[in-house]
Amino acid sequence: MNSIQKVRIEYSKKGPVRYIGHLDLMHTLFRALKRANLPVSYTQGFNPRIKCSFSPALPLGFASESEYMELYLDKKIDISSSVDNLQKELPEGLTVHNMEKLSLFGKSSNVKIKAVAYRINLEQFSGKSAVSTRASKEDIERKIRNFLDKEEIFLTNKKGRTVNVRPLILSMEMDSDWNLRLLLEARGGFNFNPRIIVKTLLGVEKKELAFVEFTREKFLFW
Amino acid sequence: MLDNILPFVSKPGRYLGNEWNVVHKDWESTQVKVALCYPDIYELGMSNLGLQILYYIINGREDSLAERVYAPGLDAEEILKERGIPLFSLESKRPLRDFDIIGFTLQHELSYTNILNVLNLANIPLRSRNRDGKFPLIIAGGPSASNPEPLADFIDAFVLGDGEEVIEEIIETYKQRQENGLLKSLAKIPGVYVPSLYEVNYKEDGTIEQIQGKGDGTPEIIEKRVVDLETSHYPLAPLVPLIDISQNRLNLEIQRGCPHSCRFCQSQAVYGPCRVRSKKRLLEIAKDSFKSTGYDEVALTSLSSTDYPGIERLIDEFLTCFGKNHTSVSLPSLRPDRFSLALAIRIQQIRKTGLTFAPEAGSERLRRLIGKRISDEEFTSTISQAYNAGWRLVKLYFMIGLPGEKEDDIEAIIRLVKGPKNRHRNLNFNVTIAAFVPKPHTPFQWLPMENLAELRRKKDYLSRRLPAQVKGHTVESSFLEAVFSRGDRRLGMVLEKAWAMGCKFDQWKEHFRFDIWQEAFSRSSIDPDFYVYRERDSEEILPWSHLLYGRSRETLVKDRV
Known part of the structure; x- marks a missing residue:
């Protein structure tokens, strides 16, 4: 059957479910779609798969307010009742915010991502919690200035790829709630893990960031 | 508490307890709390059908709740120990000690050190005699309960055979328990074996002189339980893990037991006699389970699925009912014959x-x-x-x-x-x-x-x-399996020593330490060869002589080569 509709489902990922990795989350969503009885389209061929695309993989442990999946359908659906049906079938921590119709022939949003905004809560360094080294906001702001003053910052990601991340940082600043606001350019679908950037910025061990909350706030599109 | 653990372990998804169809019952208002434990990693434990059935039965009762626990990975174990966190259940995150009953499944002999490790991580004394009424009742069942003697010092009661009915009888008995009388009342339930109520005496050559019940009312022979498969409970909303596990699909047990009787095979004794679920019942279960899980594959499981009477019609019906919904059917094990192959071709298992x-x-x-x-x-x-x-x-x-x-x-x-x-x-x-x-x-x-x-x-x-x-x-590792599968209760000492010296996850090649085991045997002055290499006389009293699994000694003797 030919797909006759394409929809974009936006959802957030919070709480313990943020420890479910990308591939496992895909399967979890596929099963939820099946339980919700949405008329999803399948690919042709020997091993039919659900026709869809997902927002770029989120690092394990990150929360997100801006995940999305784009889904082809065999039948037209009523948007508002489908949101309810799907929500009922999702594990705790996954919340659908929006569902909208897309042009059937448009490209996947993934190729249109310009930048990604992250919010990183650094309150544990404020001295209110005993977990880690104390730093004043001024300390952190000075570190940010020094960091941004550099022309090149070469960092190596988990897969061993070394990249100059400085040009990827579009903005980096502290807000009034101890959140580090980081806007990272996504070049050709490549997303550098902000955990490595924050670790270098603060000059701390990976362990000290274990309790720091990373949230992917939103995608900026071309 | 979870926040203290999750960022530091390699597979945090194992410890979340947020699977689809997970049951969270109110702790305070529920009378009997049972923790079900598969003493190996999550990915194996979650694939076990037996525990899913018990989980479903216990949680279906108004008066009881069941939660789960698996052996934590080594990284998680380190953190628990370092921070002094006692091992907890996945659902309510309560310490295992707070439960009324802990039930272990005994899938194979090489999991025994993990049982001791779980008890220890839960701050529960290993040996039954060191536990008073304030500790949970520790029970165990599953294939290796067919000779539970090596675990006799650690487990309060064993369940022989099918667990569907007996678990409810155990809960009922538990509810009516009186001080110091629980084990004796449990021993009255058919299929329940309370090892501490039996005394084993040995001859000078190390073989068994006699196995005798202490006091009145302890049965001489304990016969394993057999349920009617057609009417017994089957989970209609099985747990669906959010991370990948070894059997990540809808598992539908179509037949229990096996029509063949291969002489080497213990499965027939453990799971027999051969019984089937009707096509009608299977289709009903599948319909509900697909709806509640969202799975796209069903495995028609049994020891020998191609022997299910009318297996072709069953498969056809499954393909007709569910195939158009992009659902596939699989058969776990095939006999190397033409008929089985034809079935495999029909369900397109190719590639x-x-x-x-x-x-x-x-x-x-x-x-x-x-x-x-x-x-x-x-x-x-x-x-x-x-x-x-x-x-x-x-x-x-x-x-x-x-x-x-x-x-x-x-x-x-x-x-x-x-x-x-x-x-x-x-x-x-x-x-x-x-x-x-x-x-x-x-x-x-x-x-x-x-x-x-x-x-x-x-x-x-x-x-x-x-x-x-x-x-x-x-x-x-097969040698060790041989020791424990035909061992007696004297092995409890070796088991505890080996565990104390660091043995666990013995089934995993990378963790198996034969040298430590040998040291544990020698320190206990127990010769493993006695259990492994000795031919027994057919008249000898074996450690499991008082446990009846279908065929009597005489029948087995006749079937020898």
Whole structure:
């Protein structure tokens, strides 16, 4: 059957479910779609798969307010009742915010991502919690200035790829709630893990960031 | 508490307890709290159907709740110890100690150190006699309960056979317990064995003099439980994990027991007699379960699914009912015959998974001796047909050290694989070689296991000569399995020593430490060879002589070769 509709489902990922990795989350969503009885389209061929695309993989442990999946359908659906049906079938921590119709022939949003905004809560360094080294906001702001003053910052990601991340940082600043606001350019679908950037910025061990909350706030599109 | 653990472990998804269909019941208002434990990692434990059935039954009762716990990974164990966090259940995250009953499943003998480790991580004394009424009742069931003696010092009560009905009887008995009377009342339930109510005396040569019940009312013989499969409970909303596990699909048990009676095989004793679920019931269960899980694959499981009466019609009906919803059907184990292959072709397992056959022995003669009746010709032609149908990978299981095995039987394994391999160049074989371990309640229960040096030699020889990738547990781990599968309660001491010296996850090659085990045997002054290499007289009282698993001693004696 030919797909006759394409929809974009936006959802957030919070709480313990943020420890479910990308591939496992895909399967979890596929099963939820099946339980919700949405008329999803399948690919042709020997091993039919659900026709869809997902927002770029989120690092394990990150929360997100801006995940999305784009889904082809065999039948037209009523948007508002489908949101309810799907929500009922999702594990705790996954919340659908929006569902909208897309042009059937448009490209996947993934190729249109310009930048990604992250919010990183650094309150544990404020001295209110005993977990880690104390730093004043001024300390952190000075570190940010020094960091941004550099022309090149070469960092190596988990897969061993070394990249100059400085040009990827579009903005980096502290807000009034101890959140580090980081806007990272996504070049050709490549997303550098902000955990490595924050670790270098603060000059701390990976362990000290274990309790720091990373949230992917939103995608900026071309 | 979870926040203290999750960022530091490699697989945090194991500890979340947020699976789909998970049951969270109110702790305070529920009378009997049961923790179900599979003493190995999450990915294996979640795949176990037996615990899913019990989870469903217990949570279906108004007065009870069931939660789960698995053996934590080594990284998580370190953190628990470092921070002094007692092992907790996945659902309510409560310490295991707070439960009324902890039930372990005994899937194989090499999991025993993990049971001790779980108890220890939960701050529960290992030995029954060191636990008073303030600690949970510790029970265990499953295949290895068919000889539970090596665990007699640690487990309060064993459940023999099918658990569906007896678990409810145990809960009822627990509710009416009186001080110091619980174990005695449990022993009155058919199929429940309370080891501390029995005394075992030994002769000078180390064999058993007698096994005797203490006091009135302890049954002389405990017979395993058998349920009616058609009417027994089956989970209609099984747990769906959010991370990948080893059997990530809807598992539908179509048949329990096996119509064949291969002499080496303990499964018939454990799961028999052979019973089927009707097609009608299976379709009902599947319909509900697909709806509640969202799975896109169903495995029709049993010890020998192709022997299900009318299996073709069953498969057709499944394909008709669920196939258009992009759902596939799979069969877990096939006999290497034409009929089974035809079924595999029908459900299009091609390329999805390899084909798995278990000829067990290389020659027709030896296969006949162990009760596995498949001719060389049928095997070879089945493989050819599989090749023609598109399969390029075939997995084969063989045993070495079988009673009556001759040198030529080893050559026969090579011939059996080489034949099809020469004909079909790009057909690949994965061959698993397992050492034969004599098991209780089988006609081979009196026989010695072949010695380690010989087994090692045969396995090395096969690894060199077979045109295939050869896998399998080490023969040393089979030796340990042989000790414990026919061992008595004196082994409790060895088990505790080995665990204290660091043994756990013995089933995992990378964790198995035969040297420590040998040290533990020697420090306990117990000779493992006594259990492994000794031929028993058919009149000898065996550690499991008081446990009845279907066939009587006389029947087993008659079925010996």
